[in-house]
Amino acid sequence: MNVVVCVKQIPDPADPGELDPNTKTLKRDVKLILDESDSYGVEMALQLVDTAGGGEVTLVSMAPNNEVSGLRTALAMGAAKAVLVSDDALAGSDALGTSKVLAKAIERAGEADLVITATESSDGYTGTVPEQVAELLGLPSITFAKSIAVDGGTVKVQRQTEAGYDDVESPTPALISVTAGVVEPRYPSFKGIMAAKSKPVDEVTLSDLGVDAGTVGWAGGGQEIVEISAAEEREAGTVVEDDGEGFQKIVDYLAELKVI
């Protein structure tokens, strides 16, 4: 079974950086890492291929400057190869533009039984890319998967809902988005890290994919950031060291608020 996993390489969320005042987008001139949300999809894909007893996991990513730091992490976990799209014309791409590029890159990656994504990235948080990619590829999709099993040509998913979860089935090929925590991502082994250095990364541009540069990036966005401003701040409150009576301050405060 072959699985394609969409992975995003993002600035370290622990140091999220700042917005470029000219382009009004996140500055991305830092080293990028694999979005932790995507590590769950990579792990799930590896386990599904293992269970199937054959096939491989291919990664698809879009990043500036041919950045591969995050891809190497996922390759070290066990993915076989990757397609990386880098092109100056991609700067400023919104979720729809990103999806157009990912859909073409997934087609380039070859026949897949499943396409797996995270539910959303940890930097953009738009949460629409999985369905957009599925629609562009004409695939059925099941978002917010908390477990996935493949049985012949059918994928069975437990899908998170507001009330609990649904069992959902779909014929393959299909696109599935996985929630964080769906599996425990493995740590790359030393052997895996060494092997990842020589795994193939197919570095392509928009013209390689046959994507018109006018339909993505700033040119194709159909939206414009018109203002960035500081949000109303909360006033800082009282912060006290616990001297053994900290709990009492909470009790008093709750009483003051008439909660108790």
Added chain:
Amino acid sequence: MTVSKIWVFAEATDGKVSTTTLEMLAKAGELADTVECVTVAGDDVAAELGAHGASKVYTVGGTDGKLIGPIVSSAIAGAVEGGNAPDALLIATSYGGRDVAGRLSVKLDAPVISNVVDIVDRDGALAGVEPVFGGTTNVYTKFTGDKVGIFLVRPKSFAAAEEPSGDAAATEELAAGELGNTGAATVTNRFVEESTGPSLDDAAVVVSGGRGLGEQDKFEMVEDLAKLLGAAPGASRAIVDAGWVPYSYQVGQTGKVVKPTVYIAAGISGATQHLVGMKGSKNIIAINKDAEAPIFSVADLGIVGDVHKVMPALIEALQNR
């Protein structure tokens, strides 16, 4: 400024319209001359939607056992292509809502503005306001083309009408086109997870735990305190990812947005994604041993201390009252 017509995608459970739908209807009424809804809930929600300002409800059928994304997006795209296009479409950031917005955006080749907490007029166009960096910065984005503006709206961004009084809305069927392969996913079973006490969405008090609890078993302290206060238990993304508690407990950008009267954060440092989900709480109490933790920048009362000492003492004191 007002636009001519806004559509709201209305979600309902067992005939009861979701709170976020009512919130969006209130906002849509401020922005547009005409507010209409699209729903898969059937005719029985027309009275409630009408009371909240919708003049018409388009009902999309044929969803039995199917996921709604392909069906609803197909129906809306068909209407737009047939000339019945709203200026903008408001969709809740829910499981189904995100699916509808994503599919529809491709069908209409129109962008989506996500994570919207407000919609305002900028230069004669509607602009979505999206908080970034833990809610410290607001980004205003407007649509530039002539496509239908799709806004994905975060729950609790607007206040629903307090005394809804409009007439029941007229209903009209809206057909979904041929879905082909995209509509092939089928729901075979539904499971409702039993929960006791108030839900995260509605609770007046929320007690959340984070990585500072140290280990999964210590989450019991959060549940015990929640029980004593009639509160809903919540969690940071870190311990949800670690598998300590279900995803449904998660408070934050990727989880639930909560606005209770009191929010108690136990052992939560306050990563930006968590702050976005809870900083709208009226009163915030934080317990954390790191005096530099970002949670203290939003807390009304911050206790710099060991959560394993403060929480048991707090629980005991409340039990003794």
